[in-house]
Amino acid sequence: MTDIQNQTRPVFPFTAIIGQEEMKLALILNVIDPKIGGVMIMGDRGTGKSTTIRAIADLLPEIEVVADDLFNSHVADYDLMSDFTKDKVTQGIEVTTKQVKVPMVDLPLGATEDRLCGTIDIEKALNEGIKTFEPGLLAKANRGILYVDEVNLLDDHLVDILLDASASGWNTVEREGISIRHPSRFVLVGSGNPEEGELRPQLLDRFGMHAEIRTVKDPCLRVQIVEQRSDFDKNPQACINKFHEQQVKLKNDIILAQNKLPNIMIDYSLRVKISEICSILNVDGLRGDIVTNRAAKAFAAYQGHDEVRLGDVKTVITLCLRHRLRKDPLDTMDSGSKVDKVVNEVVGDL
Incomplete structure (x- = not known):
């Protein structure tokens, strides 16, 4: 049900966001080259961090994924393929694909390690000899964006897992001698308010970029931002239509940059x-x-x-x-x- 809601809920257009150029640039560059290593966005409350991150995900072109695969596997790139799809390709079995929106996954603060990494059904594995894997958020975020709001309040253990998966591009789940590995390539985006605590320096260093955002002081600009948001809340589709051309241009610029x-x-x-x-x-x-x-x-x-x-x-x-x-x-x-x-x-x- 949640996925359907996410697909139909209108998203504020990225090109309609006023100010915060540093944050917008950092997100665009990470989308062009995910190997930059993600971005940490620190700043005041109510400065549009979450809105901007969701807007960049909505802007991105659709990707081609293997239809019956749990990990958004790429049809041709071995580094972005699950073992299940690799076996099919190696055996010459025809693989069907479909186009999907770039995954945008939110990591809630109360998430457990199993929710993040996924779980193996031990009982089924021992009794029937079948490896049954319930994918976690790292699997769902493969080839997409994984967003952690208030990352400075997240349990350090989970932050370590996140950063390791982000750096290696793989997630390994091991339970009772059974091991499952799957690709986990995503743009890691963290946001937080420095007043609520800083990240450990060694963890902060693992984020490719760090954008600092401040509350806009110019009264005229503040009025413009409020009006823009009010227009969207009143009639989302009209606002989306208004920025359609700019959105298409930016999307094309990103695709050209990725190819170049x-x-x-x-x-x-x-x-x-x-x-x-x-x-x-x-x-x-x-x-x-x-x-x-x-x-x-x-x-x-x-x-x-x-x-x-x-x-x-x-x-x-x-x-x-x-x-x-x-x-x-x-x-x-x-x-x-x-x-x-x-x-x-x-x-x-x-």
């Missing part, structure tokens, strides 16, 4: 500059370097460039590094400004 991405080049000198910035900022490990390179390529593809330009790097680097800096309680400068300052010092003369 594999051929985007980034010059060696730019890669050195990225690593120099990470080094000056004392970013632990190399994840910051890797994510910045990926994000810059995705942004270049989105802009229609053939190779990464300096401006592309400057646009994305704060999103990729601000959550990776070591916290200094005595530092008066916030991490985003610190990244900007170092970037301008290193590449400002280019």
Whole structure:
């Protein structure tokens, strides 16, 4: 019943969302290249975090999945196939497919490990020798978006499982010596309010990007946002129709960028500059370097460039590094400004 409701419930158009450009850009780049590693969105209550995340999922083109498969398996890509579909393909059995909307899965705060990972029916396995797997949220989110609201309030154990599945692209469930593994490639999106507690630094580092959003202060813009929302609540379909052309254009831009991405080049000198910035900022490990390179390529593809330009790097680097800096309680400068300052010092003369 829930799935039917989700399909028919009107979703606020992504292109109608005013302001919060940083959050919107981070989501678009993760959709273009899911290997960026997801995005953590931290900000004030009531700033449209959930609305924006649901809107990006609704905007995406439909995907082709294997019809009788529990994991949204891809018909041709082995990395996105369940073992069940792989066996069929290997044996030369014809596989039927269907088009579905990109899955958008919400992880509730009270979720258990079984709800997240899925469960194996041990009794059936022992008595009848049949592996019966009840898919969890990680299976349903494969090739889609997994959204965790108030991720800073989620049990650390579940956050660990989430991040491991997100990084490896696979989920393994083991019960009483029985093991089932399935693909779990998704864009992980977390949101939260910093007043309710911070994520552990080692967990925060696992998110590819970190967007900070603040309540809009400009009175005129606030009025515009309120009017936009009121119009949607009054007549959702009229609002959706009004932004139809912009939605189609953005959808096409995303598809073009996804197709262009594999051929985007980034010059060696730019890669050195990225690593120099990470080094000056004392970013632990190399994840910051890797994510910045990926994000810059995705942004270049989105802009229609053939190779990464300096401006592309400057646009994305704060999103990729601000959550990776070591916290200094005595530092008066916030991490985003610190990244900007170092970037301008290193590449400002280019």
